[in-house]
Amino acid sequence: xxxTSRPLLAxxxxxxxxxxxxxxxxxxxDDSASGGAASGAxxxxxxxxxxxxxxxxxxxxxxxxxxxxxGASAVTEAELVNSGGRILGERENLTPGLRGKFSLKxxxxxxxxxxxxxxxxxxxxxxxxxxxxxxxxxxFAAATSGYQTYVKQQVADLVTATGAFAxxxxxxxxAKAKELYGPARAPYERIEPVxxxxxxxxxxxxxxxxxxxxxxTWTGFHRIEQALxxxxxxxxxxxxxxxxxxxxxxLNTLVQTTTYQPADLANGASGLLDEVAKSKVTGEEExxxxxxxxxxxxNVEGSRKAFDLLTPALQVTDADLVTTIQGRFDDVQTxxxxxxxxxxxxxxxxLTPDQVKDLATAVDALAEPLSQVSGKVVxxxxx
Amino acid sequence: MSAVRPSRRGVLTSAAVVGAAGIxxxxxxxxxxxxxxxxxxxxxxxxxxxxxxxxxxxxAQDSLVFAALDVTTKRxxxxxxxxxxxxxxxxTMTTGVPVGGPGGLGGAGDEPPQDxxxxxxxxxxxxxxxxxxxxxxxDERFGLADRRPAALEELPALPGEQLDPTKVGGDLxxxxxxxxxxxxxxxxxxxxxxxxxxxxxxxxxxxxGRTSTTSTTQSTPRNLMGFKDGTANLRAEDTADLEKFVxxxxxxxxxxxxxxxxxxTYLVARRIRMLIESWDRASLxxxxxxxxxxxxxxxxxxxxxxxxxxxxxxxxxxxxxxxVAAHVRLAAPDTNGGVKMLRRGYSYTDGLDVATGQLxxxxxxxxxxxxxxxxxxxxxxxxGTHDALTEYxxxxxxxxxxxxxxVQRDGAWGEGLFI
Numbered sequence: 001x002x003x004t005s006r007p008l009l010a011x012x013x014x015x016x017x018x019x020x021x022x023x024x025x026x027x028x029x030d031d032s033a034s035g036g037a038a039s040g041a042x043x044x045x046x047x048x049x050x051x052x053x054x055x056x057x058x059x060x061x062x063x064x065x066x067x068x069x070x071g072a073s074a075v076t077e078a079e080l081v082n083s084g085g086r087i088l089g090e091r092e093n094l095t096p097g098l099r100g101k102f103s104l105k106x107x108x109x110x111x112x113x114x115x116x117x118x119x120x121x122x123x124x125x126x127x128x129x130x131x132x133x134x135x136x137x138x139x140f141a142a143a144t145s146g147y148q149t150y151v152k153q154q155v156a157d158l159v160t161a162t163g164a165f166a167x168x169x170x171x172x173x174x175a176k177a178k179e180l181y182g183p184a185r186a187p188y189e190r191i192e193p194v195x196x197x198x199x200x201x202x203x204x205x206x207x208x209x210x211x212x213x214x215x216x217t218w219t220g221f222h223r224i225e226q227a228l229x230x231x232x233x234x235x236x237x238x239x240x241x242x243x244x245x246x247x248x249x250x251l252n253t254l255v256q257t258t259t260y261q262p263a264d265l266a267n268g269a270s271g272l273l274d275e276v277a278k279s280k281v282t283g284e285e286e287x288x289x290x291x292x293x294x295x296x297x298x299n300v301e302g303s304r305k306a307f308d309l310l311t312p313a314l315q316v317t318d319a320d321l322v323t324t325i326q327g328r329f330d331d332v333q334t335x336x337x338x339x340x341x342x343x344x345x346x347x348x349x350x351l352t353p354d355q356v357k358d359l360a361t362a363v364d365a366l367a368e369p370l371s372q373v374s375g376k377v378v379x380x381x382x383x
Numbered sequence: 384m385s386a387v388r389p390s391r392r393g394v395l396t397s398a399a400v401v402g403a404a405g406i407x408x409x410x411x412x413x414x415x416x417x418x419x420x421x422x423x424x425x426x427x428x429x430x431x432x433x434x435x436x437x438x439x440x441x442x443a444q445d446s447l448v449f450a451a452l453d454v455t456t457k458r459x460x461x462x463x464x465x466x467x468x469x470x471x472x473x474x475t476m477t478t479g480v481p482v483g484g485p486g487g488l489g490g491a492g493d494e495p496p497q498d499x500x501x502x503x504x505x506x507x508x509x510x511x512x513x514x515x516x517x518x519x520x521x522d523e524r525f526g527l528a529d530r531r532p533a534a535l536e537e538l539p540a541l542p543g544e545q546l547d548p549t550k551v552g553g554d555l556x557x558x559x560x561x562x563x564x565x566x567x568x569x570x571x572x573x574x575x576x577x578x579x580x581x582x583x584x585x586x587x588x589x590x591x592g593r594t595s596t597t598s599t600t601q602s603t604p605r606n607l608m609g610f611k612d613g614t615a616n617l618r619a620e621d622t623a624d625l626e627k628f629v630x631x632x633x634x635x636x637x638x639x640x641x642x643x644x645x646x647x648t649y650l651v652a653r654r655i656r657m658l659i660e661s662w663d664r665a666s667l668x669x670x671x672x673x674x675x676x677x678x679x680x681x682x683x684x685x686x687x688x689x690x691x692x693x694x695x696x697x698x699x700x701x702x703x704x705x706x707v708a709a710h711v712r713l714a715a716p717d718t719n720g721g722v723k724m725l726r727r728g729y730s731y732t733d734g735l736d737v738a739t740g741q742l743x744x745x746x747x748x749x750x751x752x753x754x755x756x757x758x759x760x761x762x763x764x765x766x767g768t769h770d771a772l773t774e775y776x777x778x779x780x781x782x783x784x785x786x787x788x789x790v791q792r793d794g795a796w797g798e799g800l801f802i
Contacts, residue, residue: 038426073485073486074485074486074489075483075486076484076486093483093484093497095484095485097485116489117486117489177646193582250512263493328580361455361583364579364580364583365579365581365582367582368576368579369580371494371495372494372495374493374494375493376494377492378493
């Protein structure tokens with residue numbers, strides 16, 4: 001729904017139509033008969049019962065789909081989804097009386113037409129001809145395997161950096177431990193949603209005192225952070241550091257065999273920004289060290305990685321959205337730039353309220369369109 | 384990654400999406416809330432489209448959500464796009480339909496619904512959404528410097544104000560009024576969401592209990608001082624006066640210097656804190672002397688009925704019946720060169736003034752006129768200097784905005800400036 005502007009006068013229609021004209025909608029009344037369409041001209045009719053494609057089979061090659069809402073009140077969109085679960089084309093915001101088109105090249109195989117909110121949300125659609133050998137969608141495969149590689153690499157870095165940090169804590173070297181704390185945090189923050197998916201591992205590694213029922217059971221980074229930055233000591237922290245190393249090692253073991261769905265990437269990208277908005281931009285995460293901006297930057301980097309991997313797939317369904325999100329990622333990273341200090345960032349406590357507000361605004365501006373990615377690329381079967 | 388993935392069922396049937404168990408209960412509780420006393424049936428709608436923006440002479444609804452916003456983009460196209468989408472969404476919401484149409488509440492389980500949902504099953508409640516442009520919009524950013532009407536100039540410093548810098552100004556304003564506060568908030572929330580990345584809220588004010596009467600069909604409400612407020616206000620039915628004092632380029636009004644503003648009006652917003660504790664300690668005689676009206680009946684102290692005309696010359700025991708420093712005397716058109724204004728204020732409270740422990744409450748004063756620097760400014764200057772009421776007031780927030788004319792069915796906000 002994020003679009004570049006276009007002249008209004010081209011849209012001589014009721015305002016409601018403004019919402020759809022930009023996504024290729026037109027009124028059923030100004031019916032531009034689809035004469036001379038490609039050999040595969042398909043009409044998809046939306047009803048509250050379901051969506052039907054006529055014909056429901058076309059030969060491989062160019063196909064154009066016209067989606068018509070002739071009176072469905074609950075159903076306003078239709079998507080063509082391949083067997084790998086990727087949305088290849090869609091038309092949305094088709095309120096009763098509106099229609100919209102999309103065209104694409106199709107390989108032989110089984111597809112589904114999906115229309116969310118209908119009584120029956122999917123119907124099968126067949127493209128005849130000689131099918132490619134694999135049913136796995138190549139764009140998705142590249143994205144998910146790329147993400148798996150990225151996560152493994154970040155956790156490997158985490159293991160190394162946490163090991164060095166823990167060694168300084170165990171040696172009682174407060175200054176060195178303080179110095180090594182930030183570098184150990186960054187790789188964790190980049191892949192935080194993955195760690196969160198393993199039940200109690202994330203709390204053990206990353207819980208804050210406010211979220212611990214019994215403070216005597218408090219473990220992880222922030223327990224040591226408090227000792228170092230608030231009390232200026234490593235006293236009693238050796239066992240906590242050893243436990244942290246063990247927990248990070250456990251995470252490393254788990255990510256070796258974890259696989260991801262495309263929706264995981266999209267939701268993870270959004271989840272990281274929610275983390276930023278909730279606890280980093282407020283200065284709550286690093287309450288003693290005030291390294292919140294380092295976590296902030298790492299969250300954004302992890303989010304961007306996941307998004308970048310999905311970009312080739314999203315480019316197909318909504319190139320405008322790609323442009324918008326890329327621009328807003330750039331805006332966030334630009335907004336962080338003035339606070340760079342060597343390998344790290346300025347302390348949160350150095351920020352003025354206006355600077356915090358600017359950062360928060362940039363994050364919100366990015367998070368809004370990013371929240372639409374999952375629905376734009378991933379069909380229901382892959383949710 | 385979340386282990387629980389929402390199904391693609393509609394939002395309202397999906398606990399995974401709704402999450403909070405209270406939503407359903409909340410909706411039914413709200414839906415059965417009776418319309419506020421004195422409001423016309425809350426299910427009525429006010430047309431969004433027309434030659435004038437709604438929300439100016441529309442009979443004042445019961446609640447207000449006012450937002451002043453700043454534009455964060457440097458690209459005029461982005462702003463034009465948001466204004467276009469705002470007008471489409473406002474047109475939809477004012478008919479009681481969710482953003483994105485009847486299905487806007489649902490959609491696919493894997494994407495956020497287009498509409499935030501809290502006004503679902505509530506009536507339209509006479510919702511109006513009114514847009515204004517602040518003077519700061521007409522700087523170099525969008526090349527609008529030569530499109531700024533002369534009347535749209537920042538307000539000068541005025542006596543009796545102690546402005547809070549976080550409640551002043553704005554590139555844009557949105558005034559949402561409805562007979563249900565949830566409907567008004569829903570409107571602003573969804574517009575803010577649509578604008579995210581292009582505009583951001585600079586300050587915001589919720590208002591309740593209209594303090595003005597803008598139609599002869601309405602009874603006069605009371606403000607937080609306990610006095611009837613707006614007895615002598617302009618009314619929607621006073622068409623000749625509206626032409627002269629409210630609409631830009633109207634019959635008998637100063638000529639419009641910018642074509643795009645013809646048929647629009649200027650909005651001045653003032654957040655006026657009442658020093659409630661002091662006021663409540665004032666005797667009835669003092670309160671009535673300060674206002675110039677009887678507290679119970681609303682009658683001017685020179686008369687016996689609420690709608691008796693002010694008799695500023697009348698004396699009682701050799702003294703003016705209406706005190707020389709009384710609010711109604713100093714605000715009366717007769718003592719201000721005949722100037723009339725259309726007031727549309729609301730009461731507000733923001734809880735507590737933490738510094739003093741006193742209540743932070745008062746009047747969110749909104750006034751419409753076609754020449755604020757010749758209307759509001761001189762009147763306020765006079766009040767701030769001489770009005771006995773000033774002792775009990777503090778102006779803490781302020782803004783001036785140009786509200787363009789109405790949007791036609793095939794049009795959008797932003798016309799004449801961006802399109």
